[in-house]
Amino acid sequence: MTAMDYSQIAHWYDIYVKTDIDIPFFVNEAKNCARVLELTSGTGRLSIPLIEAGISLTCVDNSSEMLAILRQKLAAKELSANVYELDMCNLTLQEQFDLIVIPFNSFAEIINLDEQHRALQGIWHCLAETGHFICTLHNPPVRLKSVNRQLMLRGKHSFPDDDGTLFLWSVEECDRAKPGTSDRQNSLVKGTQFWEIYDSKGVMKHKSFVDIQFFLHQQEEFQKLIQSHGFQVVNLYGDYSYSEFQRETSPFMIWVLSKD
């Protein structure tokens, strides 16, 4: 089971995901690394700035539609990277990297624990002995604030050249609500995204929905998971300004991990 069918929304991804808050952080982390592997690179929101900063990048994603957009961007900008269509839970790369990153909380898109173990095993084999693995996750207490079974407007985005508007709505619920689930357990969020597109005159041109799921790792549970694969915690930041992680208030858990 997958977290989300990106083939349905790949062509809109760059319209609705505009954030750049993590880019200076990753450029800084990658700047002295000879070989960097970005898992879940998608359409290259982060990949392009990394390559433009002179980093030798290998991109992995399992969506051919997302990667097709990344390849178009690379060609248009005359940039190069190794791009592989691969499932991060079945990494078959025969290389080792000084830095491996999973940006944008995308490890959460592996919703099955066995597959999380397989992904970590593959990452371990691809990580150079002195390398670092940076895994970004949602911080459950903060992320759960918007998981409330209410239909919420997540964004209103204009198409280029005043060619209409995209509205993204979603509703999310969490198994945390089930009896017997404690605040300290991992949990799964399930939801539906609703996509509406209006032309410049306000006439609806398109309406569709996509089901989504993602995993919320608790700090202690994730630490146990990565330690069971031999990873050590070098740092845990709560945001992309290198702030110390605060359990109740940090937006993210940004784990910097090493092999020893």
Ligand SMILES: C[S@@+](CC[C@H](N)C(=O)[O-])C[C@H]1O[C@@H](n2cnc3c(N)ncnc32)[C@H](O)[C@@H]1O
């Ligand atoms: C939210 S997008 C993030 C894309 C990009 N990293 C960014 O920051 O904009 C998540 C990406 O993860 C990819 N993905 C999800 N599960 C994956 C898996 N098991 N293996 C490889 N890629 C996966 C999706 O295809 C999608 O491109």
